[in-house]
Amino acid sequence: MANASGRTDIRQGILDAAHQIVSAKGFSGVGLNEILAAARVPKGSFYHYFGSKEAFGEALLEDYFEDYLADIDATLAEPELNHAERLMNYWRNWQATQGSIDYQRKCLAVKLAAEVSDLSEPMRLALKSGTAGIIDRVTRAIEAGVAEGSMGVNDDPRTTAETLYHVWLGASLMAKIVRTDTPFEAAMATTRRILNPKPA
Structure with missing residues (x-):
């Protein structure tokens, strides 16, 4: 059991070290030796x-989304807030994390979406699964908000959730280009x- 635990710790250590490096340089632009050096793992150990x-890359994305979805679940379950307030906090958190140039871990999906979707089918499917998990959670929050009367949504909840996710994904990409918060401010107004x- 100790060996299995140690193996898991080393594997997770490689993933943790890779998040910041890959977020900064992309997937194709990073060599395995750089990641292993950051994780302090011998070069021959990767395989x-x-x-x-x-x-x-597939494991990296799955690990990212596991943490990201846990964060969403916590935000959308904040006590003493209605569902609209919780959902608006999610978008504020998105802006706070994605809008920071120095904040690496949260922007991994935004960084890799265009690059790896054409590069790797397993990585594309990991992105598809992870983003579907986000949209599912936003959909449920909208359904609950409409039911309690804290939101006045005109379209059906899933279409609304998909639209909002697309708006914020686009804002994240544009913010990287213009290096200002203007795209996020527009996304918040639209939301x-x-x-x-x-x-x-």
Whole structure:
């Protein structure tokens, strides 16, 4: 059991070290030796933990989304807030993390989406699964907000959730280009208009 635990710790250490490096440089632009050096793992050890660089990329995305979805679940379950307030906090958190040039871990999906979707089918499917998990959670929050009367949404909840996710994904990409918060400010204004949150 100790050996299995140690193996898991080393594998996770490689993934943790890779998040910041890959977020900064992209997937193709990073060599395995750089990641292993950052993780302080011997160069010959990589294939003990991952069958290929593609399998490593898939695991990296799955690990990212596991943490990201846990964060969403916590935000959308904040006590003493209605569902509209919780959902608006999610978008504020998105802006706070994605809008920071120095903040690496949260922007991994935004960084890799265009690059790896054409490069690797397993990585594309990991992105598809992870983003579907986000949209599912936003959909449920909208359904609950409409039911309690804290939101005035005109479209059906899933379509609304998909639209909002696309708006914020686009804002994240544009913010990288213009290096200002203007795309996020526009996304927030659009989000308020679509969700029409009601005063508590």
